[in-house]
Amino acid sequence: MKKLHNWNLSYSRAREIQAELACRVKFTPLKKEPELVAGLDCAFSKDGGRIFAVVVVLRRPEFELVETVSASRKVTFPYIPGLLSFREAPVCIAAVEKLQNQPDVFIVDGQGIAHPRRLGLAAHLGLFLDRPAIGCAKSRLTGIYEEPQLDKGAYSLLKDEKGKQNTKSEIIGAVVRTRTNVKPVFVSVGHKCLLKDAIRVVLDCAVKYRLPEPTRFAHQTVSRLKLKT
Numbered sequence: 001m002k003k004l005h006n007w008n009l010s011y012s013r014a015r016e017i018q019a020e021l022a023c024r025v026k027f028t029p030l031k032k033e034p035e036l037v038a039g040l041d042c043a044f045s046k047d048g049g050r051i052f053a054v055v056v057v058l059r060r061p062e063f064e065l066v067e068t069v070s071a072s073r074k075v076t077f078p079y080i081p082g083l084l085s086f087r088e089a090p091v092c093i094a095a096v097e098k099l100q101n102q103p104d105v106f107i108v109d110g111q112g113i114a115h116p117r118r119l120g121l122a123a124h125l126g127l128f129l130d131r132p133a134i135g136c137a138k139s140r141l142t143g144i145y146e147e148p149q150l151d152k153g154a155y156s157l158l159k160d161e162k163g164k165q166n167t168k169s170e171i172i173g174a175v176v177r178t179r180t181n182v183k184p185v186f187v188s189v190g191h192k193c194l195l196k197d198a199i200r201v202v203l204d205c206a207v208k209y210r211l212p213e214p215t216r217f218a219h220q221t222v223s224r225l226k227l228k229t
Contacts, residue, residue: 001097002130007077007090014086015117021127022118027189030132030197034104035060037205039214040095040125041109042088043226044075051075051088053095054222056214057103060204063213070225071095082116085124092125105132105193105201109215112188112198114158114173116142126191133190134198135173136215140186145175152180153203158188174199178206185210 005017039056050072057066071094077087088110096106111120112135120141126133144161148154158173173188176199187198205212211219 001093002128004128007086009086011080011083014083018083018115018117018119021124022113024127025113025118025123025189026192027194028192030105030193030201032104034132034201036066036101036103037201037214038096038099038103038106039109039212039216039218040092040106041215041218041222042092043222045226049075051091052222052225053088053091054218054225055092055095055099055106056217056221057099057101058205058214058217063205063207065217067099067101068217068221069095069098070221071098072225085110085119085121088121089124089128092121093128096125096129103131105134106190107134107136107202107205107212107214108190109136109138109211109219111135111137111141111186112173112190114141114143114186114188118172120188120190122188122190130191132192132197134193134201135186135188135190136198136202136212137186137188138211140175143172148175148177148184150177150181152177152206155184155187155199158186171195176202178203178212179208179210182210
């Protein structure tokens, strides 16, 4: 675990940190086929005053449940589009710190580099955790794409038309069909993996449903926590 910055920040400083950290995201192949895959998801209390995070660790290929941990914190950072990871990352890190098992990869319900400043929640967490991380979001935050074919496994590339140098389009993720005739998910690199790795892992983990099993279990668990508040 790395401490890259504190969380008591001005909005302008948060944006500066995003630009600084985005340059540190590593695009490297996964060193091995992941066995322990963690899913991570967040939810807010009904009154919006608290935020919960759940990490579920599953063992492939059977997707056997290995461990579940959770954390909750008071919300201290306001809702600002593009800066959501500054609301959610602290409680996610608190939950991850409780893990007894070290996952080979984290699948985060959120964006990786498919973000206007290339630092969504999955990328932000990947850098803090210094572990392979994949963003698997339910909706698009930025970029353009063509609708992928309807069969499971089909995908199209998510691109930023302007690109880094404002001269050509930049690939920032993929729009992946995890189930035939079902809405796709938006996959992007978080840290220490390649886009092809991220697509493959998400598809391998999407056994029966639209969401990959680790984040599906995390979503179910954090939703139950939210209902208790």
